[in-house]
Amino acid sequence: MDQFHFPSDESEIYRHIVESARDYAIFAMDRDGTVLTWNAGSENLFGYTAGEIIGQNSAVIFSFEDQLDGVLLKEIRLALATGRAGDNRWHIRKDGSSFWASGLMMPLRNDTGEVYGLMKIVRDRTLRLHEDEALRASEERLQLILKSAIDYAIFAIDSEGRIISWNTGACRIFGYEEGEILGRDARILFVAEDRNGGALEREMNAAAEHGRAENDRFHLRKDGSTFWGSGLTMPLRAQRAGYLKVLRDDTERHFAEEHQQIMLREMSHRVKNSLALVAAMLAMQARSAKQEEVAQALRDAEARVGTIAEVHDQLWRQPQIETVDLADFLSSLCHRLQQSTTRHMMSVDADPCMVDADRAIQVALLVNELVTNSVKHAYPDGTGTVTVSARSLGEEIVLEVADCGKGLPLEVLSPENGGKSLGMKIVRALVQQLKAELHMENRQPGTGFVIRFPREA
Known part of the structure; x- marks a missing residue:
């Protein structure tokens, strides 16, 4: 392995440092400005070789205007008087082009403190200037x-x-x-x-x-x-x-939006009242129906209309009428469903989550169909618990309706056969509208319906 010897002479080390500094022009001059030394960085920056510039007056690297103004001599006097002279100005290269430079001039002293010359350090700062x-x-x-x-x-x-x-x-x-x-x-x-x-x-x-x-x-x-x-x-x-x-x-827009909110709230309230009237009429027809099959169909229709009315009832009560808090809404919906089936217990566990009105209606109809299905078919003795839960997972909501009853027949769990009943046809249509995924699970005991859908359409 080659051996490299570090110079023992301190002056030799400094000479190597100066000669190696290619990004800085470092040169010495006498008290009249005549160039005495010229490093590689000076040649790189100004274009003069050492042989061309040494012995010349360093005024040649100053602009014509600065030469007329005696800037070089002013710098020398300031450096001798204060120990340093900083400057930022245009300098001239050998080829006549100019560049913006930051410079510093300092006196050089011997061991006795006597000034024998000056050193100037210059750096090209044209890019920084631009x-x-x-x-x-x-x-x-x-x-x-x-x-x-x-x-x-x-x-x-x-x-x-x-x-x-x-x-x-x-x-x-x-x-x-x-x-x-x-x-x-x-x-x-x-x-x-x-x-x-x-x-x-x-x-x-x-x-x-x-x-x-x-x-x-x-x-x-x-x-x-x-x-x-x-x-x-x-x-x-x-x-x-x-x-x-x-x-x-935005005062005008703000009050216009407030007025629109009032109008929408009033409209939603009226829609809710109209739907409640339709539901009441369906209930009256169901009570007067002679055939149980017809009566049940009317009761199912009443429940669906009542579910949509529940959404509008929630909407006109919300601060922002375009959205519904899913947790509050599901609690209210399940409370209404509980009142219509006193032999069953309804359990609700939902995360607070805002959804738009259209999706709220779709979710409400889904819950209504699935809860109604559990109430009708899960418990042969007529009693049991139906659980509704909703989890907010980032950009996705997971809705689940489950019971602990006898479970669904295998043909219902089959995607090919699971859409024969009107209720399941409605469920599948709503799942498609929500762009959701539906999973039906026979849990033994009970049945679970898990619907995953995006928070926004």
Whole structure:
């Protein structure tokens, strides 16, 4: 194995370091600026070989304007007076091209402290200059966009909630001019309830944790009036900590949606009452029917209509009429089914989970059919427990209806034969609408129906 000997002379080590530094121009000059040494990095950066430049005045690497201004001599005087002279300027290569450089000049002293020359270190920073210029231009364009965005209030707050920037849109929406709002607490833009409840703090914490925090609430103008603002808060991760808040006045849309909710709730309430009337009429017909088969068919129809009515009853009571809490809804539905079959016990165990109204109706009809099937066929002596459960598993919901009765005949469990009864035909049709998977299990004792379906259509 080859042996490499580390130089014992410290000056030899420094010479190797300087000569090996190809990304930095490092050269020495006398007090008049005449080049004395020239490393490989200098040749790489300026284009002059050591033989071409040593002995020449280093002013040749300065621009014509800087030569006229005596910049080299000014640097030398500053370095001799203070021990260093930093600079950022354009320099000239041998081929006449220019580049932006960061430089540092320092005096060289001998063992007695006497200055015998100066050393200059130069690095090409042209790319950094262009990046900085592009960033400044981008920031200027962004500021222009922010200032001209009159439909959106866009402002920044520091980590304490004080307002540090304010655009034209914020002036228009809130009524405060930039000069009177900068430095003030952003909590003055919140209504008293949200201000006292720490709404701004929650927004900042959520934005810091998740990268953004959406918020829809009433805000307060300078004149004391309120408006409904839809906003977004994002953390600032640049020079200083803080948050950027963007919001728009959505009062008109908010009240339009509220009116729509009221109308939908009223409509759902009326549909529920109409369906309840239909169910009552079916019940009357069932009681007056001469044949038991006809009476049972009418009772089944009454139960199905009543189930749909139950969904609409839940809908008009919900804060958001488009969705239903599956746990509350199944509890209410099974309570109604329990009242119609007092000899059986209904057990419900469901996770809280919001589903849209259409899927709620499909799930309700499924549960009605399967519970009715268990009540009719599972227990020959007429008593027993039927269990309904629903589990929310990510983007999927698993619904199960089970009993501990005598179990289903094998022909019903067969996919080819399981759709002969009207109830099972309805079950399979609903499963298809839900884009679900149906598994029928003969558990000995009892039967289990397991339906897996996506949370959203």
